[in-house]
Amino acid sequence: MTKNCEICPFSNNPAFVAPSKQECETVNLHRIGEMQVEAGCEILAEGSDPRRFFTLLEGQAMRYHTLEDGRRQVLNFLFPGDLIGLEPIMLGETSHAVEALSPVSLCVFDRTQIWQMFAKMPERAFMLTWQVAREEHFLGQALISVGQRSARESLAWAFVSLWDRGQQSGMVEDGKMPFPVRQQDLADALGLSLVHTNKTLSRLRSEDLVVWRDGVLQLPDRDALARVGLVDSTVIKKRFYL
Template identity: 40%
Template sequence: MPQFRAFTPEELKFIASFKIGELNAETGTVVLQEGAHNAHLYTLLSGWAFRYKTLEDGRRQILNYMLPGDLLGLQGSVIGDMEHSVEALSPVVLCVFRRDKLDELFRNHPGLGFDIAWLASREERMLDEHLLSIGRRSALERAAYLLAFLHKRAEAVQASKGELIVLPISQLHVADTLGLSIVHTNKTLRKLADRGLIRWLDRTCRVLDVAGLMELAGWEGPSERRRPLI
């Protein structure tokens, strides 16, 4: 159950003035290209997406996944060009901010400025976890961590609590997130499925036993406090 903080009327008005429109991305559509001089900052309102980087020869590393409430393109907004690419995993609705209004946001809406810092620091924490995982966990532990992580995230933004949680990713996504080959990823996921921890169906994953995954990975889970939505 996400805890959305209440916005002041002025903040809401400011936010509304930037919602240029809705971008409805088809599954798999490239939303934002690495290197593009992108003058906008986005908030994901609904859907799943992921950020990634590639080496010249095509090797791809998925950096993190984006769920509703996540900020997108902050780096582009604050620093300059986008340093990574973004792709949608499901139809996505974005809220668009103009970058050149960022100064105004910090000046006139310090609460929103703080939220941006909060979101950036939360993203940092997730990346820290991913680094630990890729750097020091075995393939099986990594896979367990990733699926537990995504399940927890999905759970946190799930509107209706009863609804079945499905992770809309393919094994190729898992491979590119964990830094493994597809073949080995498949064999690893098979082991998890054989242990009854997950089930793979239709290029989606269902987590059957989050606690089991977390124990296998040695992961404590996220420790969130407050959760703004902008």
């Protein structure tokens, strides 16, 4: 165990609700430790029934489902503060895989201890409801992109949505955000071909709406890009974390 709640990377982040001393003691009692995963490696395997669940401490990851013929649907992108492994806790196994897009650090918990842990800190259990609600909101907007938004609108929506999540997690500094997502990942998330994604991205770049190179993202005019992407004005409020 290399860290504890007192020096958690989220403790001074105003986007998160800081735990009380009692909650810190409870989390430290039930956490197993930390785990590092290299970029490109699997955190959760599709169809598995893992004994652990995780909080993503540092880095970024991706949740996706693979069809029998190898085609892939990216379901969501994960940022620091997100929980990984909730589905098998509720349903017995996971229907998707989770891959690290960059080197990541994970806070590890024993899945069998989750209910005892939350029984001791019921307010912190709200994070489960919060994450499910945010996931539902994101997937709903992604479905709108696949079904109704144009390719230009879809990419604009994706960049703004992921930028806002990164900003909330404290990843945006001096107008720049680490962005290890690949063009193929965005294409697979939005139901676009790689060629169409590349051409549409080039257009957004030519309009000075997106700067994305060497794994770093900048949005020179976030509000203008949001208008292009028909981004709704739903405000994501502060969240609890483990």
